[in-house]
Amino acid sequence: xxxxxxxxxxxxxxxxxxxAFQQAARLRPASLSQQLPQQIRWQTTExxxxxxxxxxxxxxxxxxxxxxKDIKYSADSYGIQRDSRFKKLSAEDxxxxxxxxxxxxxxxxxxxxxxxxxLEGFNADWMKKYRGQAKLVVKPQTTxxxxxxxxxxxxxxxAVNPQGGNTxxxxxxxxxxxxxxxxxxxxxxxxSFDDVSGILVADAGVVLEAADSYLAERGHIFPLDLGxxxxxxxxxxxxxxxxxxxxxxxxxxxxxxxxxxxxxxDGTIMDDLSKLRKNNTGYDIKQLFIGGEGTIGVVTxxxxxxxxxxxxxxxxxxxxxxxxxxQKAFREAKGQLSEILSAFELMxxxxxxxxxxxxGKSLPLADEHPFYCLIETSGSNPDHDSEKLTAFLExxxxxxxxxxxxxAENETQAQNLWACREGVSEASQHxxxxxxxxxxxxxxDLYQLVDDCRARMRELDLISIDDESKPILDVVGYGHMxxxxxxxxxxxxxxxxxxxxxLEPWVYEWVQKRQGSISAEHGLGLAKKAFVGYSRSETMxxxxxxxxxxxxxxGIMNPYxxx
Ligand SMILES: O=C(O)CC[C@@H](O)C(=O)O
Ligand SMILES: [Zn+2]
Numbered sequence: 001x002x003x004x005x006x007x008x009x010x011x012x013x014x015x016x017x018x019x020a021f022q023q024a025a026r027l028r029p030a031s032l033s034q035q036l037p038q039q040i041r042w043q044t045t046e047x048x049x050x051x052x053x054x055x056x057x058x059x060x061x062x063x064x065x066x067x068x069k070d071i072k073y074s075a076d077s078y079g080i081q082r083d084s085r086f087k088k089l090s091a092e093d094x095x096x097x098x099x100x101x102x103x104x105x106x107x108x109x110x111x112x113x114x115x116x117x118x119l120e121g122f123n124a125d126w127m128k129k130y131r132g133q134a135k136l137v138v139k140p141q142t143t144x145x146x147x148x149x150x151x152x153x154x155x156x157x158x159a160v161n162p163q164g165g166n167t168x169x170x171x172x173x174x175x176x177x178x179x180x181x182x183x184x185x186x187x188x189x190x191x192s193f194d195d196v197s198g199i200l201v202a203d204a205g206v207v208l209e210a211a212d213s214y215l216a217e218r219g220h221i222f223p224l225d226l227g228x229x230x231x232x233x234x235x236x237x238x239x240x241x242x243x244x245x246x247x248x249x250x251x252x253x254x255x256x257x258x259x260x261x262x263x264x265x266d267g268t269i270m271d272d273l274s275k276l277r278k279n280n281t282g283y284d285i286k287q288l289f290i291g292g293e294g295t296i297g298v299v300t301x302x303x304x305x306x307x308x309x310x311x312x313x314x315x316x317x318x319x320x321x322x323x324x325x326x327q328k329a330f331r332e333a334k335g336q337l338s339e340i341l342s343a344f345e346l347m348x349x350x351x352x353x354x355x356x357x358x359x360g361k362s363l364p365l366a367d368e369h370p371f372y373c374l375i376e377t378s379g380s381n382p383d384h385d386s387e388k389l390t391a392f393l394e395x396x397x398x399x400x401x402x403x404x405x406x407x408a409e410n411e412t413q414a415q416n417l418w419a420c421r422e423g424v425s426e427a428s429q430h431x432x433x434x435x436x437x438x439x440x441x442x443x444x445d446l447y448q449l450v451d452d453c454r455a456r457m458r459e460l461d462l463i464s465i466d467d468e469s470k471p472i473l474d475v476v477g478y479g480h481m482x483x484x485x486x487x488x489x490x491x492x493x494x495x496x497x498x499x500x501x502x503l504e505p506w507v508y509e510w511v512q513k514r515q516g517s518i519s520a521e522h523g524l525g526l527a528k529k530a531f532v533g534y535s536r537s538e539t540m541x542x543x544x545x546x547x548x549x550x551x552x553x554x555g556i557m558n559p560y561x562x563x
Contacts, residue, residue: 132175151267164236170525204235223250241291243521248482261301310378319369358427450477524562
């Protein structure tokens with residue numbers, strides 16, 4: 001980590017300039033007048049590539065030592081009964097899969113041999129919250145193999161849990177009972193890329209970061225970025241309709257995905273790998289698979305429109321006195337940075353303190369501020385971008401919307417600034433457990449939920465940063481301000497039913513009253529299965545169930561989850 005103090009303190013400089021533009025321009029921070037290196041933050045370190053999220057790569061504070069074997073089975077913690085319609089796996093079934101896939105490494109067999117340790121990573125999630133009891137993992141390498149696996153499972157009523165990088169946050173990618181884990185990790189080839197249209201066609205198991213690095217070499221960018229990029233698969237991103245850090249700029253996967261290849265539960269290969277931007281010929285069936293969470297089929301291939309990579313990228317980290325000021329800053333950023341604005345992220349001071357506690361790293365600004373924003377610009381002309389960013393920063397400082405800030409001077413500093421934001425997700429579960437809520441809330445009300453939640457936990461005497469006997473360490477709020485998407489994380493010392501009961505359905509009721517959504521980008525999985533009614537009407541739920549029954553009449557695809 002390069003020392004963050006090398007970032008220039010914009011605030012002090014701009015105050016010196018007395019806000020007059022000419023003077024300020026003279027004092028313009030070097031970073032604003034220099035072109036930052038290309039691919040400023042999309043090269044991740046090895047540490048990031050091997051952990052599920054970024055930033056937290058060491059543990060100065062002691063973390064509870066909990067192996068996956070200590071995690072409660074999801075079936076017990078959620079009180080779920082195994083569906084007796086599903087057949088139990090037999091040695092004959094295992095033989096079928098071994099014969100089909102040929103290689104030893106393509107099957108993890110915990111039925112006819114002891115493979116408990118090898119199965120652990122497929123049976124549990126990184127938050128140590130969900131745990132399944134799968135005895136078999138199959139790792140096909142081709143779409144035809146996926147098709148044969150699905151046909152066999154459907155004919156024999158064997159339940160299947162499709163799995164990508166297993167970085168999800170709602171338990172959707174982890175089995176509950178003995179579902180066969182269908183892992184797409186060996187389907188990891190780029191199939192084609194056209195640098196004129198920017199259209200990439202790739203296998204579902206390509207790791208997001210690998211796809212983006214491939215595109216970077218060709219002057220393009222994957223239109224999705226998230227903290228788990230080093231582990232998550234693009235197929236999993238599509239199955240969960242991941243939103244991430246660049247949605248503000250590049251839109252959702254519902255718009256950027258042009259075509260899909262998927263295998264239906266009966267083994268039918270749905271080849272809809274269109275490379276067309278426009279295709280107005282009836283129902284757009286692929287959209288059901290985007291965010292379908294593997295409940296109606298397995299995504300095996302994707303065709304996606306990738307934008308040109310921006311050669312000029314700037315990252316600023318700002319301290320603000322209140323949420324009102326954050327909203328004002330966002331309005332100004334949209335107005336003044338307009339087409340070059342590529343991210344506007346929000347962090348409250350508690351989220352940043354938690355990041356510091358978990359990582360031992362320090363924050364970019366010396367003084368503490370109630371709120372922080374991370375603003376990124378991406379454009380094609382460094383001078384033009386610098387001019388715009390400088391004008392914006394001068395304005396928000398002069399108007400006292402922003403109290404202090406830094407702008408990255410180079411790629412390392414930019415990554416360090418991003419780590420303060422991306423690292424919160426992992427930091428929040430560092431001390432034992434975390435209850436995560438991913439919510440769409442109209443912007444004026446967005447942060448009120450965090451205040452209300454904190455007050456409620458205090459009232460119930462469940463929270464203390466110092467008192468180890470209290471289950472909750474802190475309640476933190478952060479997220480994608482640009483998308484009205486709040487991440488409310490309740491960091492705990494352990495998973496605790498009392499805490500869960502204090503939060504649910506209270507959080508969902510709160511969100512429903514404001515016409516928000518109980519899942520903005522993480523999906524429903526197992527965690528929110530019981531609460532979909534807070535965001536969807538009975539009619540919509542009925543239609544979803546009919547859709548599920550149409551595609552998967554035997555109900556073998558990712559059972560026990562949201563539908
Ligand atoms: O862990 C979370 O709650 C959020 C994860 C991710 O969506 C993020 O924006 O960092
Ligand atoms: Zn997010």
